[in-house]
Every structure is written in C-alpha cells, then in structure tokens.
Amino acid sequence: MKHYNLTINGETKDHHDYFDVINPATAEPFARSAKADAADVNRAVAAASNAFASWSTTPMAERSNLLHQVAALVEQHMPELMELIVQETGKPLNGLNGVGAGMEVGGAAAWIHVNADVTLPVEVIQDNDDARVEVHRKALGVVASITPWNWPLLIAAWHLTPALLAGNTVVIKPSPFTPITTARFVELANTVLPPGVLNLISGGPELGATLVEHPDVAKIVFTGSTTTGKHIMRSAATDLKRLTLELGGNDAGIVLDDVDPKAVAARLVSACFHNNGQTCAALKRLYVPSGIYHQLAQEMADLAAKLIVGNGLAQGVDLGPVQNERQLQIVMDLAESARQDGGHFLCGGERIDSKGYFYRPTIVTGLSNGHRLVDEEPFGPIVPIIEYQDLEQAIAMANDNPCGLGASVWSTDTARALAVATRLHSGSVWINEHGAVQPDAPFGGVKQSGFGVEFGHHGLAEFSAIQTVKIMK
Template sequence: MQQFAMYINGASANGYKSLEVINPATGSAFAQVQCGNSDDVDSAVAAARAAFPAWAATPWAERKAAVQKLAGLLEANMTELMELVTLETGKPLGGLAQIGSGMELGGAIGWTQYTAELELPVEVVQDDDQALIEIHRKPLGVVGSITPWNWPLMIAIWHVIPALLTGNTVVIKPSPFTPTSTLRFVELAGSVLPAGVMNAVVGEGDVGAAMVDHPDINKIVFTGSTPTGKKIMQGAASNLKRITLELGGNDAGIIMPGTDIEKIADEIFAACFHNNGQTCAALKRLYVHASQYEQMGQLLAERAKAVVVGDGLDQTTQLGPIQNAAQLRIVEELADSARADGGRFLAGGQRIAGDGYFFAPTIVADLSDGSRLVDEEPFGPIVPLIKYDDIEDVLRRANANDRGLGGSVWGDDVAAAAALAMRLESGTAWVNTHGSIQPNAPFGGVKQSGVGVEFGAHGLAEYTSIQTLKIAR
C-alpha cells in the first residue's frame, strides 16, 4: 500500500493518525495518508508566514521562472500523477470525450504555463505637474486553499499557481478522499520552491475550520459545496479574510426549437456525463422543446446504454465510479425521489452490482421544476429532461434555481441562442457547448454558486490587494 505524508516547511510531516484512501472502483484502500489537526495547521501557517517576506520580495521574473519549473515537473511526472488521480477519483485515464485523468493533468500543465505568462503591471492614473498616482498590486500574505475530490489536482493548480506567482505563500488542504495526487505534487514542488512557500495539511472538517479561523491566513480559496462555502464565508469574518468561493452549480441547458438535435446529441451527452456528472459546471438540467422532447430522450438513452462503465485504469473505460459511498447514496436517493415523482427512466436508474461505487448512467423524463432531481444538484450520472413549450417560460424556469454557475443555449440560429444565453443568470453562458473553460476566460458563479472569479488576469488580481501610491509634485 502506498504511503503519503503531509508537507510542512520544506519537509515531509507525519500526523497524529493515518487515513486510508479508497479506490472507488474497488471499494478497497490503495494508500495510507498522514492526517493532521489544528496543531499541524498552526505549524504550516507559521512556516508560510515566515517564508512570505522573502517570497514576496522575490522579483516577478524569478517567481515566473519557478512557476514554469512547476509546469515542467507536472509534465515530467504526468504518468505517475495520472495514475494517482485515477486511483483516488475513479475517473478513467482517457474517459468520455477524452475528459479523464489525462485531461486533468493536461489541464493542470496548461493552466500553469498560461498563468506563468500573466502580469499585473503598475497602472498609472495620473502623471502631471500636480502628482504622480500609481496603482500597485501587492500579495496578500498566506493563502489557504481547500480543494474538493472531483478534480483534485487541477483545482489545486487553479488555487496555488496564481497565489505563488503574485508572491503569496500557501497552505493547501486537499480532500481526505483524494489527497494523494496533491501531496505528490507539493512534494515535487519542494524541489523548486523555498521551504515554507507551499505546505500541505491533510485532514477532515476540523482542519478546514482551523484554516478558516486562523488569524494569520489572509485569504481562503475554496471549491466545493454551497453549504460549506457559507460556513467559510462566516468564518472568514474573524479577520476579514479575502475569499474566492467556487461553489455548486445546477446548470441548465436549453435546446431551442428546431435545433438539429442529432448533430448535438454526442456533445450534450458528454456535457452531462463527463466525469460521471461530478463536475460543478456539468449540464445538470436539460430543457427540451415539446416538438423534439421524445427524440432527444431517445438519443441520450441510446448513448447512456452504450457508454462503457468500469475501472478507470482500463483504457476502454469511458465512465468510472462515483467517487465515494456517501455521494453514491445521494444519487440513489435522488433516483428514488424521481420515481416517486413519476419520472420515466429511459436508461439506467440503479447501482451496478460489484464492489465499486458504480451507478448506471441514467436519463429521466417527465419531471418538472419542483422535483428534487431538477431542483437539486445530483453530482452524479443522472440527468432529468424537462419539457417546455414557450421560450420565455423556460428562461424563467432555468433562472428560478438558486444556483448560477453556468448555463447554455443550443440552437442553429446562433444569434438568437446567444441573445437568450445572455439572459441566463449564470457566471458563464455558453452557446452550443457547455462546461468548456479555459485559463484566459474568467470563471465564477453568481447567486449561491460563489464569490469572485478564477482564471486570467481577473482571477490573478484576486490574490492581491491594491496599494495606491501618490507622489505630490
């Protein structure tokens, strides 16, 4: 069984106990990880605080070079890291639409390389005989990163790379379900970064709470559920921490009447089911016009029945298991609720027999708003199809949800689809695609899907504070 330790002040660190990490494809442990507590958080924060002045004073070009070396480490160790991601998450090496652990590592490398090239130049707002006024961006201090189990390594990269580039130091807490790839990356990064610049503490909710409450952490970056995000927002008030929260979504997709649905069926299916639906910005509610409703249901059901579900280490697998037993129970409960609400199951609807946490890809018709499966985020391989007759009514229904991460409109008339997409109450609106994110486009939610944005110059700036310099003349 593989062994992993925490990483504090440039060295491996043991905790007060070990946790077993389960491979969800087998239901058995493949690794043991050292688990810390609030004392370990204190040690990690103290190391990050001590390292901050020198790292903040390091010239931008040198920090950029360090980040570029981290991209090189990810690339050089890609095979090992891909296998760890697959073992801990269950996602396939390749995956449906090539969205698997290979894509996760490729994305991590690409985001690191792109972010390394970003800059936050001094902005001059006045330069005349009265005064010189400049706006400078300065690092915040110690950044606490709390990451989820669905995309553990790539989301860690999203959190820590902009923090490091802007001169902050980091304490990261990976999910106890999926800590191995993050711990291995932090260990590799130790060959590039000075001691204390990046630290990793593994733990459960008490460790996350200790980070949120810690007076020497200046910012919390969190990706995860809305209820946990609300607790973090409350806890961050203790010292007015900056926060970036990317929270749950229940993304709607609207197919406009008359759309060539055979042309888009594969992409719609992938948007719903990649990573087994365990992506915040997956398509989770699909609204289809009554004139094409039955045909769309049949097209998606055919794909759900044909997709290859299995162990992610098998190169032929397209969808793996649900990541953990608790999430599997949630999906089962939502399927039962859909049956009680009169849902018509076109495909799937049940757990797949075996030791792993497998659930058959499921398409449910004849539900509407007010059903749990429509109103709640399932975060699993189950998608409701909702019939509509009127565009204005379906827009109202799509916007009625309290989440607002992403949304999409699909149609042959691109201008009409874009006009409707702009009326979605979502941080990102897609046309004829869904969930496609990239490192140069800001990404974040509205309503109860988050606070702040990530990616690009807008996301980079969130790791800094503004200092205005005025020189009188």
C-alpha cells in the same frame, strides 16, 4: 500500502497518524495519508508566514520561472500522477471524449504554464503637472487553499498558481477523499520552490475549520459545496479574511427549436456525463422544446446506455465510479425521488452490481421545476430532461434555481442563442457547448454558486490588494 505525508516548510516527513484512502472502483483502501492536527496547522501557517517576506519581494519574473519549473515536473511525472488520480477519484485514464486522468494532469500543467505568464502591471490613473497617481497590486500574505475531490490536482493548480505568482504563500488542504495526488504534487513542487512557500496538510473537515479560523491566514480560496462555503464565509468574517468561493452549480441548458436532435445529442451527452457528472460546471438539467423533446431525449438515452462504465485503469472505459459512497447515496436518493414523482427512466436508474461505487448513466423525463432531481444538484451520472412550451418559460425555469455557476444555449442561430444567453443568471454561459473553461478566461459563479473569479488577469487580481500611490509634483 504506501503512505503519503504532510509537507511543511519544505520537508516531507513520516507522521504519527494516518488514515485510509479508498479506491472508489474497489471500495477498498489503496494508500494511507497523514492525518494532520491543530499543531500541524499552526506549523504550516507559521512556515508560510515566515516565507512570505522573502517570497513576496522576489521579482515576479522569478516567481513565474519557478512556476514553469513546477509545471514541467508535472509533465515529467505524468504517468505516476495519472495512476494516482484514477485510484483516488475513479475517473478513467482517458474517459468520455478524453475527459479523464490524462486531461486532469495535462490540464494542470497547462494551466500553470499559461497563468504563470499573467502579469499585474502598475496602472496609471493620472499623470499631469500636479501629480502622478498609480495603482499597485500587493500580495496579501498566507492563502489557505481547500480543494474538492472531483478534480483534486487540476483545481489545486487553479488555486496555487495565481496565489504564488502574486507573491502569497500557501497552505493547501485537499479533500480527505482525494489527498494523495495533491500530496505527491506538493512534494514535487517543493524540490523547486523555497521552503515554506507551499505547504500541505491533510485531514477531515475539522482540519479545514482550524485552517480557516487561523488568525494568520489572509485569504481563503475554496472550491466545493455551497453549504461548506457558507460555513467558511461565517468563519472568515471574524477577522475579515478575503474569499474566493467557487461553489455548487446546478447548471441549466436550453435547447432551441431549430436544433437537429441527431446532430446535437452526442455533444449533450458529453456535457452531461463527462467525469460521471461530477463537475461543478457539468450540464445538470436540460430544457427542450415540445416539438423535439421526445426525439432528443431518446437520442441521448440511446447514447448514454452505450457508455462503458468500469475501473478507470482498464482500456476503453468511458465513465468510472461515483467517487465516494456518500455521493452515490445522494444520486440513488434523487433517483428514487424521481421515481416517486412519476419520472420516466429512459436508461439507467440503478446501481451496477459491483464492489465499487458504480451507477449506470441515467436520463429521466417527465419532471419539471419543483421536483428534487431538477432543483437539487446530483453531482453524479443522472440528468433530468424537462419539456417546455415556449422560450420565455424555458428562460424562467432555467433561472429559477439558487445556483448560478454555468449555463448553455444550443441553437443553429448564434445571434438568437446569444440573445437568450445574456438573459441567463450564471457566471459563465456557453453556446453549443457546456463547461469548456480555459486558463485565460475568468470563471466563477453568481447567486449561491459563490463569488470571485479564477483564471487569467481577473483571477490573478483576486490574490492581491490594491495600493494607490499618489506622487505630488
């Protein structure tokens, strides 16, 4: 069984302690990851701190060029990285509508390439006979990146690219469920980047707490649950660390009454079930008008029941397993709650008899706000479809949730859909689509889905501090 190690100050060495990493398709270990401790955190942060002075004064064009080289390495090692992604996340090589390991690895390279070319030009506020006032963007220092298990490599690219481009140095800690692909990526990146610029430590939640609390960390970027995000925010308050938090999202979609159920059903199924529903910005609760409610729900259920679930390394698989046993239990608990609440299961609703963490794609009707399956984010292959009587009711129900990451409106009338979209309380809203993020458009949440944005110019600015320079003439 292969061992994957920490990378600190440009060096990847054998460690004294390791833990097993489970393949969710088999429920058995497939690799071992180094288990860092507090001393390793201190070494990693010290390496990043020492590298900061040189890296932050390196011309931005040079930093950009090095990041393009990192992206090229991802492209060169795509088959290797794809196989690692499948083994640790369970997602298929291709997946439903092409959302799989290939998209994750290719997307990570593309994201780095696009965002490596974003700039932070000096902004001139005043330039007259009295004075010139400029706004400069300055690097912050050491950035702690904590990434989740659902898109480990892609989200690492989201975090690292703007942090490094802005002149910061980074210590990344991947999820203990999925540390392997990130460890290999960081190892590859360190063949290009100067020592100490990008460091990796791996381990459990206690390691993340140690990193977050470290006095020499200037900023934390975290993608994960709202509960963990709140803990991070409390810890960061001690020395006023900067934060970007992309947290849970129980995304709502509203279908308007002009929609043809047959025409839209396949796109809705894809929006709900891509990556097995394990995406923060997947469609997780769908509001449908009474006139087409039963027809659309059945059309979606018929399609969902035909999805092929299996080991992601096999050809033709649409959906893999739930990534870990704990998350599978959450899905099963919510399904049982829906049964007790009188929900109607149009398809799925059961674990697949297999050694891995497989669950059938599930669509439930007959529930509404106030039921757990509607109110709580399942982060798995189960979706409630909720009936509404009038549009005002639908908008109110969609907004009646503590999360506010994404939302969508589905209609043949774009102007009408836009009028609804602007009333939804979410950081992103899509019309006739859901969850389609892109590297040049800002993405982030409101309410308890976090704050701060990622991607493009707005995302790059999050990793810098403003310095105002006034020159008297």
